[in-house]
Amino acid sequence: MCLAIPGKIVEISSDNQDSALVDVVGVRRRIDLGLLQDDKPVPGDWVLIHVGFAMSKISEQDAADQMSTLRMLGEIDGAMQEVQGYGLKDVN
Amino acid sequence: MRYVDEFREPELISKTADEIRRLAGTERHYRMMEVCGGHTHAIYRFGLKDILPENIELIHGPGCPVCVLPMGRIDDGLSIAQQPDVIFAAFGDMMRVPGTQGSPLEHKARGIDVRIVYSPSDALKLARLNPDKHVMFFAIGFETTAPSTALTMMRAKAEGVRNFSVFCNHVTIIPAIRAILDSPDMRLDAFIGPGHVSTVIGCRPYEWIARNERKPIVVSGFEPLDMLQSIVMLLRQLKAGEAKVENQYKRVVPWEGNRAALRAIAEVFQLRPYFEWRGLGFISQSALRINDKYAEWDAEQRFAVPGIRVTDPKAAQCGEVLKGVLKPHQCKLFGRECTPEHPIGALMVSSEGSCAAYHNYEYRKAAMVSLSSIA
Numbered sequence: 001m002c003l004a005i006p007g008k009i010v011e012i013s014s015d016n017q018d019s020a021l022v023d024v025v026g027v028r029r030r031i032d033l034g035l036l037q038d039d040k041p042v043p044g045d046w047v048l049i050h051v052g053f054a055m056s057k058i059s060e061q062d063a064a065d066q067m068s069t070l071r072m073l074g075e076i077d078g079a080m081q082e083v084q085g086y087g088l089k090d091v092n
Numbered sequence: 093m094r095y096v097d098e099f100r101e102p103e104l105i106s107k108t109a110d111e112i113r114r115l116a117g118t119e120r121h122y123r124m125m126e127v128c129g130g131h132t133h134a135i136y137r138f139g140l141k142d143i144l145p146e147n148i149e150l151i152h153g154p155g156c157p158v159c160v161l162p163m164g165r166i167d168d169g170l171s172i173a174q175q176p177d178v179i180f181a182a183f184g185d186m187m188r189v190p191g192t193q194g195s196p197l198e199h200k201a202r203g204i205d206v207r208i209v210y211s212p213s214d215a216l217k218l219a220r221l222n223p224d225k226h227v228m229f230f231a232i233g234f235e236t237t238a239p240s241t242a243l244t245m246m247r248a249k250a251e252g253v254r255n256f257s258v259f260c261n262h263v264t265i266i267p268a269i270r271a272i273l274d275s276p277d278m279r280l281d282a283f284i285g286p287g288h289v290s291t292v293i294g295c296r297p298y299e300w301i302a303r304n305e306r307k308p309i310v311v312s313g314f315e316p317l318d319m320l321q322s323i324v325m326l327l328r329q330l331k332a333g334e335a336k337v338e339n340q341y342k343r344v345v346p347w348e349g350n351r352a353a354l355r356a357i358a359e360v361f362q363l364r365p366y367f368e369w370r371g372l373g374f375i376s377q378s379a380l381r382i383n384d385k386y387a388e389w390d391a392e393q394r395f396a397v398p399g400i401r402v403t404d405p406k407a408a409q410c411g412e413v414l415k416g417v418l419k420p421h422q423c424k425l426f427g428r429e430c431t432p433e434h435p436i437g438a439l440m441v442s443s444e445g446s447c448a449a450y451h452n453y454e455y456r457k458a459a460m461v462s463l464s465s466i467a
Contacts, residue, residue, distance in 0.1 A: 004288050004344075032213055034243045035353045048291070048344065051183070051233075052211025053240040056291050056350060062343045068100060069315050073137055081184075085210035088217055 004048040004055065005070070005079045006063035007031070009041050022049065024079075025067070029086040052086050101317060108320040109143050115327040122148045123279060124326060125416065127269060128286035129156030129444025130314055136449040138316045139457075148323065151416035152446040154268045155286055157232045158185050159414065159438045159445045160369045161261055164400040166191035169230045169259045170199055172395045179205045179222060181215040182230040189441050192402055196230075212244040212258075219248075219256035226255045228391045231262055235292045238262040238380060239353035242360040245382070245389050257391040260382050262361065265289050266297050267378035268369065273305055277417055282326040284319065285311035287341050292357075294349025295337050302335040313341040360386050370404070370438065371414030410437040413446060420450035427451060 007022035018034040020041070032053045033041065039057060041047055046063040047054035058066070070076045116122060126132055132152045135141065141150065154160050170191050173180035180196065187197045187208060200206035205225075209215045215229035231241045241258060248256050265286060272278055285298055290311045298309045308329035312322035322340045329335060339345055360382060367379030382390035391397075404410055408425050412418040420426055420439070430436040432448050439445035443452070 004291075032211075032240070032243065034247075035239050035350060035356065038350075038352045050288065051237055051240045052213050053243065055236070055288070055353070056344060056346070058344060065315075065343070069313070072100075072315065073134055082210045085208070086214065088209070088214050088221075 003070070003075060003079050003082060004050050004066065005083060006046055006058065006066040007049050007054075007083075008063070009043050009045045009047060011043055020054070022047070022054075024049070024083045027080065027083050029083055029089070031086065049083070051082075100315070105143075105317055105320060108317065108324060111324050112148070112320060112327065113145050115324065115331060116145050116148055118145075118147060120147065122281050122327070122330065123151055124148065124282045124284060124323065125151040125153045125272070125280050126284040126312075126319075127153035127155045127265065128284075128289065129153075129159065129442065129446075130287065131284055131312065131319065132156070132446050133444050133449050134314050134316070134319065136453040139453065140316060140319060143316075143320070144323070150284075151280065152413075153283075153416070154272065154369065154372060154414055155234065155265060155289070156439070156442050156444040156446075157234055157237070157261075157263065158189055158442040159410075160263065160268070160371065161189070161232060161438065162368045162370045163191055163402040163404065163438075164368075165261055166196075167193065167400040167402060168397045169228075169391075170196065170204075171398050171400070172228055172259065172391055173199060173204050173206065175395065177225045179207055179218060179225050179227045180230060181207045181209045181218055181227055183210070183232070184208045185442055186230060186232060188435065189438050190435060192400075212241045213247070216244050216248055216253060216256055219253050223255060226257070228395075229256070229258045231258050231260050233262055234265050234286075234289050235353075235357070236288045238361065239292060239350070239356045242356040245360050245386050246356065248389055249386060254388065257389050257394050258382060259391040260361070260380060262380040263367065263369070264363075264378055264380065265293075267375050268372065269301065271369075271372055271375045271378070272415065273301070273307070275415060278415060280307065281330060282307055283309040284322050284326070285309045285337075287311065287313055287345065290339075290341070290345045290349065292350050292353045295339050295345070295347050296349075298337045302337050306335040308335050308338075310338045310340050311345055313344065368401075371411035405436055408437045410439055413437075413439055420447040421454070423447070 007024040013019040219227035310322040361380035409423040439447035
């Protein structure tokens with residue numbers, strides 16, 4: 001439930017500044033940046049993602065640490081399933 | 093010490109565990125509550141209890157949103173799902189949680205339109221894709237998740253998407269901690285504070301726990317080393333007779349939280365006068381409802397909601413387990429009638445629920461030990 005998944009901002013949408021393409025270990029999905037409007041990320045930044053929304057900016061090192069935490073917790077499959085499901089892909 | 097070799101920085105873990113043993117000594121017992129269900133899962137997963145000295149007892153807190161949701165709310169949500177042309181959308185965690193007439197997944201098997209979404213914004217997308225249907229998002233979660241629901245509703249309003257609503261079950265962590273501290277059968281020395289909730293609310297909302305209740309609280313990360321370091325920080329405070337809020341999870345949690353997320357919560361929600369928590373009963377000002385500006389997107393206002401109240405099965409002792417009075421395996425149904433495959437109580441459904449966590453790790457370990465002793 002409280003999964004926080006690290007992802008790298010690839011591109012901010014030109015027509016919607018609150019929508020960004022992120023890369024999570026090779027899977028690319030759109031997420032919402034609306035909760036980071038006080039400290040907007042730019043392409044190349046790392047963020048923690050929760051239910052399709054970027055929750056906080058983090059360092060590349062913290063992103064790697066967070067990935068290994070998910071792996072240790074046995075949550076990596078759940079996290080990747082969540083990311084793959086963003087945008088209603090691969091579900092329903 | 094199981095799993096230790098799999099940990100990162102095993103030497104640092106051993107050193108930190110030594111420091112815990114040194115600080116804890118043997119003369120007294122320490123009861124520490126980990127508030128967050130993610131921490132409960134991690135504690136069992138890593139076998140942290142095997143690393144900690146016996147006089148440090150970890151009590152599992154109320155921070156699993158699926159687990160604290162009363163069954164009546166699930167029934168209420170599913171009653172809306174049964175109305176014509178309604179799509180019931182919820183996170184995967186909700187799908188196997190039993191209501192009195194079955195879980196959302198069982199309703200789906202009976203032909204009710206139930207969909208898994210991984211983000212509230214995808215529930216809104218479903219509404220855009222199905223203009224002749226009404227999409228109701230069954231929202232659960234603490235302050236970690238509430239801002240995403242709020243922002244999704246702000247977008248629905250701005251875009252004028254009117255075939256979308258939210259059945260709001262968002263709860264807030266601070267009143268639950270207060271209720272636990274007020275409970276006469278609960279004696280706690282310190283708190284391991286939630287990690288991801290605190291990315292939103294920051295550390296200040298915990299200050300009353302330190303100031304008024306004189307209990308130390310350390311906001312913690314989820315790795316074994318994080319949690320062991322947090323326990324060291326708590327023990328140091330307790331040994332020095334201090335009570336303050338500290339942040340072990342600085343790499344993710346800013347002291348002030350996420351102000352944009354808090355603004356989104358304030359824009360859409362207001363506090364309910366009271367809300368029922370499974371196992372804890374009614375707690376005042378402990379949950380969020382949708383305010384009048386967003387009434388059109390509030391499923392509780394758009395639909396006739398029966399307001400079902402269901403008492404848990406008598407034999408199930410979810411309440412005692414949730415309050416930390418009983419350990420999971422001390423419940424009469426644990427591992428017999430109630431298993432992760434056939435859950436009776438919600439604590440057995442979510443991987444963050446203490447019963448499921450206990451069943452998946454401790455119970456299997458015990459079963460393996462008894463099997464090997466037979467062999």
